Amino acid sequence: MNSEYAVRLDGHVDAAQVGVKAARLAELAGEGIRVPEGFAVTADAYGEFVREARLGPVIARSVRRFRAGRDLVVAAAEIRSAFRDASLPETVVDDILKAYQALGGDSTEVVVRCSPVTSADAVRDDVFLHLTTGADVIAACRRCFASLFGAVAVGNREAEGIDHLRVVMPVTVQRMVRSDLGxxxxxxxxxxxxxxxxxxxxxxxxxxxxxxxxxxxxxxxxxxxxxxxxxxxxxxxxxxxxxxxxxxxxxxxxxxxxxxxxxxxxxxxxxxxxxxxxxxxxxxxxxxxxxxxxxxxxxxxxxxxxxxxxxxxxxxxxxxx
The missing domain is CATH 3.30.470.20 (ATP-grasp fold, B domain)
Structure with a gap:
């Protein structure tokens, strides 16, 4: 099932591509510890989305406006809105849907969450629960990508001098665990x-x-x-x-x-x-x-x-x- 844009979480994986939390779980799965079955939407998928949807200029323009005095919350919201309105590239969508189909496809209940590359990333941990269609999974992945530009995350990167165009956001998709009933x-x-x-x-x-x-x-x-x-x-x-x-x-x-x-x-x-x-x-x-x-x-x-x-x-x- 593994592809450039979707990687199964069942052994050694590249943390730079799937995020530190997902990488740790994948390593434990490789040791025989039971983790929820799932896959990661990779950093490369995020990068392809930004390139194909031409979001780079949107990010750069909003950051320039913030540096010129625009309110940070407004500038960050402008970027997130552009992410949510853009369409994912067909190649990325195909890989995500194939990976979801390997879990069972439509009617299979999954959770989609952000998977920052490092545990130090100041990114809101957006989580989308009880998703049961491929379309819902695609929409949640796009919103997770957008969460990279929350106001706090943008402000922290500005303070630390980190290039907003070089950061990435992998996404984790896993079967729902009904611990609410357990x-x-x-x-x-x-x-x-x-x-x-x-x-x-x-x-x-x-x-x-x-x-x-x-x-x-x-x-x-x-x-x-x-x-x-x-x-x-x-x-x-x-x-x-x-x-x-x-x-x-x-x-x-x-x-x-x-x-x-x-x-x-x-x-x-x-x-x-x-x-x-x-x-x-x-x-x-x-x-x-x-x-x-x-x-x-x-x-x-x-x-x-x-x-x-x-x-x-x-x-x-x-x-x-």
Missing amino acids: SSGTARGESTFVRVRASWGLGQPSAAHADLYSVHPGARPMIVKHRGAKRTKTVYAGLRGTRTIPTTAAERAGLVLTDDDLRELARWSVIADKHFRRPTALEWAKDGCSGELVVVEVRPAVPAIVTIQACRRTALEVQYR
């Missing part, structure tokens, strides 16, 4: 154990209310579980939004993850640390329809500076396996 959280290695945080619904749960687990690998793995309050959860609301709703009594009383889930997450955490040769933090999600665990993002771990007090935990269970 659960999500984080996993990270800390010395001799893996710390897992979990809650129902979407996003990164707060330590104050999430389930907290410690998994100590070894011949006789030990799992320590602390049940959190989990009073609310975040679910999808429309194509791009989310909303927070109360959890059910059963969700509040139960534990989010099984022992098998925890052992799998701990194994993935160890593999990721070894692969990247540094401590990493995994963001994971569990699909409420398939029951499948997947890693949706990996990033360098930030040292923990806060210890959760035992008195704030609502339950404790220690199991030896």
Whole structure:
């Protein structure tokens, strides 16, 4: 399926072409860790779009007007509007649609998101959810390209002296993970154990209310579980939004993850640390329809500076396996 403009995320890929987040996920997939199936629309696709649609002069003109005193928000909006109104080149469209067809084509639910080349890029992380047609995927890719010219991103590049015509924006397209019907959280290695945080619904749960687990690998793995309050959860609301709703009594009383889930997450955490040769933090999600665990993002771990007090935990269970 791989082409100049669409690259499958299932092994080693060029981060300069697919973005740092997508490249990390692809590398983990190559290590046997489960990530959502998908592909990247490459930096070359972005460059071809800018050339074919003659957006370079539009960018240069709007930047000159900003430097001459025009409001930054207005100048940036002018560029984004030109991106959204332009048509993608046929060669780029064909490659994207072929890659989407390889995922299942129309009626296959996917998420489309920006994939900056470096984690330091000050680009709004636009995300388009529940897309089910090739036309929707194409439109979302064009809007992700346009997000490279948000006011903050333009202002930062101006301050740092970066050429606006040399930056690029890859895009990631992946199957939707229905963690709104399941659960999500984080996993990270800390010395001799893996710390897992979990809650129902979407996003990164707060330590104050999430389930907290410690998994100590070894011949006789030990799992320590602390049940959190989990009073609310975040679910999808429309194509791009989310909303927070109360959890059910059963969700509040139960534990989010099984022992098998925890052992799998701990194994993935160890593999990721070894692969990247540094401590990493995994963001994971569990699909409420398939029951499948997947890693949706990996990033360098930030040292923990806060210890959760035992008195704030609502339950404790220690199991030896």
